[in-house]
Amino acid sequence: MSKFRSVLFAVAKLEHFNNNSKMTISRASFSSIPIIDISPLIKMRSHPKHYDQDDMKEKKVVKEIDEACRKVGFFYVQGHGVPFEMIDLVRKLGHDFFNLSTEEKHTIKMTQASGWRGYQTLGENVTKGISDMHEAIDYFRDCDAEFPRLLHEDHPLSGRNLWPSSPAAFQPVYKQYLTIMQDLGRTILEAIGLALVGSRDAFEGTRAGNPFWLLRVIGYPPMEQKVTEVGCGEHTDYGLLTLVNQDDGIRALQVKNEDGDWIWADPIPGTFVVNIGDMLKVWSNGEYMPTVHRVLNDGSKYRVSVPYFYEPNFDAVVEPLDICKKRAEGISKYAPVVYGDHLTNKILNNFK
Ligand SMILES: N=C(N)NCCCC[C@H](N)C(=O)O
Ligand SMILES: O=C(O)CCC(=O)C(=O)O
Numbered sequence: 001m002s003k004f005r006s007v008l009f010a011v012a013k014l015e016h017f018n019n020n021s022k023m024t025i026s027r028a029s030f031s032s033i034p035i036i037d038i039s040p041l042i043k044m045r046s047h048p049k050h051y052d053q054d055d056m057k058e059k060k061v062v063k064e065i066d067e068a069c070r071k072v073g074f075f076y077v078q079g080h081g082v083p084f085e086m087i088d089l090v091r092k093l094g095h096d097f098f099n100l101s102t103e104e105k106h107t108i109k110m111t112q113a114s115g116w117r118g119y120q121t122l123g124e125n126v127t128k129g130i131s132d133m134h135e136a137i138d139y140f141r142d143c144d145a146e147f148p149r150l151l152h153e154d155h156p157l158s159g160r161n162l163w164p165s166s167p168a169a170f171q172p173v174y175k176q177y178l179t180i181m182q183d184l185g186r187t188i189l190e191a192i193g194l195a196l197v198g199s200r201d202a203f204e205g206t207r208a209g210n211p212f213w214l215l216r217v218i219g220y221p222p223m224e225q226k227v228t229e230v231g232c233g234e235h236t237d238y239g240l241l242t243l244v245n246q247d248d249g250i251r252a253l254q255v256k257n258e259d260g261d262w263i264w265a266d267p268i269p270g271t272f273v274v275n276i277g278d279m280l281k282v283w284s285n286g287e288y289m290p291t292v293h294r295v296l297n298d299g300s301k302y303r304v305s306v307p308y309f310y311e312p313n314f315d316a317v318v319e320p321l322d323i324c325k326k327r328a329e330g331i332s333k334y335a336p337v338v339y340g341d342h343l344t345n346k347i348l349n350n351f352k
């Protein structure tokens with residue numbers, strides 16, 4: 001090798017080293033969660049033809065989301081266009097439901113036959129073998145002809161969503177909310193597509209064009225300093241993007257940085273807390289890593305949060321994207337996984 005070429009080679013190696021170390025070191029240092037105004041994405045989504053992808057991928061909002069995904073795995077979104085009244089009403093209806101008698105709540109009880117949809121009582125959900133101090137209602141995208149595997153009654157997640165008759169507004173409001181949140185999830189994923197691949201449609205079609213979404217309505221009783229109990233044990237989320245609508249004025253959600261410190265994701269009225277899940281780790285070949293988080297409601301108030309999970313298609317085969325593999329010198333860090341299998345495995349381990 002000529003002297004000139006070997007110097008170039010050394011520089012290239014050094015740059016590669018720097019890039020890699022930047023990626024790993026920077027995650028350790030986060031001590032706060034960024035707030036991102038996504039209104040430019042909302043505008044792009046309503047008039048896609050007016051926006052050039054090459055311009056869009058250079059936009060501040062796309063760079064901010066990319067940086068947040070690389071460094072923190074969590075960010076708040078504002079300027080999302082979801083009416084504040086809607087955001088508040090959804091949590092209020094959650095409070096109203098959890099205030100009902102046990103008997104009433106059990107009219108929509110989750111069972112194996114309901115495909116693990118419905119109401120679960122305090123402590124029924126477990127994380128790493130320990131009961132979580134929350135009650136919840138779980139909803140999954142309805143099974144229809146688009147999910148042939150789930151139409152077979154012997155699939156563990158085959159079943160129907162269970163809607164309470166009280167409060168009366170619960171079902172219509174939540175159905176509307178689900179439509180709005182699906183659109184919001186897709187909009188944020190477009191920015192991630194632009195950042196990772198340069199294409200806003202990177203996750204459309206067979207990847208996540210028909211998302212197998214989940215929604216949880218969660219109630220956390222106050223723990224009053226009982227440090228042996230946890231509202232929800234530490235975990236990462238399973239899919240692509242989680243959008244959390246949490247009660248104002250109660251600090252309970254905590255995010256772990258690489259030093260092992262817990263950073264509070266304090267509620268900011270009118271925002272959603274967004275975090276990335278396991279499947280983005282695989283698709284991005286580890287460029288984006290899901291961040292461990294937990295819930296500790298050790299104050300004195302009952303807390304409701306409503307996370308919406310925007311996920312891949314049930315049958316999506318998730319494997320590192322070519323461009324992400326190329327950036328890692330052709331090395332694929334994760335084996336392919338079928339999203340529905342990953343999810344089923346997780347859900348079946350969530351209950352004793
Ligand atoms: N659909 C999602 N992501 N739900 C997250 C729940 C996390 C706790 C659950 N018991 C667990 O052990 O995973
Ligand atoms: O209640 C929260 O703030 C978050 C809950 C959560 O992490 C989850 O359900 O996956």
Ligand SMILES: [Fe+2]
Nearest residue numbers: 235236237293
């Ligand atoms: Fe979570």
